[in-house]
Amino acid sequence: MRRNSFASPRRRRSPLPMVLVILLVVLVGGAFWLSTLDTEVPTGRIEQDVTNAVGAR
Template identity: 65%
Template sequence: MRRTMLTPMPRRRRSPLPAILILLLALIIGAAIWASTVDTEVPTQRIEQDVTNEALAK
């Protein structure tokens, strides 16, 4: 059978693996950028503690 302009060519199904890998890579890079910009610094607090020697106090 000869192929004419009106008969559609059968399409080969492409693997979704490259698209999934690119999407996964983009998500990992986005998560790394987001994690590097999040403010995680804890404010400092002043802690006062009595450090006198109990043995000398008696």
């Protein structure tokens, strides 16, 4: 059986598309994880002197 001399030999596929897909999945997963973090700070009482020091002279 003769092989066709015009047929191209099988070439390895580039890993670039798979790397880009994995990177995209990691970025989307990271964004989702960051959006679920509880970052709300509980409220606290702040007492501050509000007298007008300039007008008191």
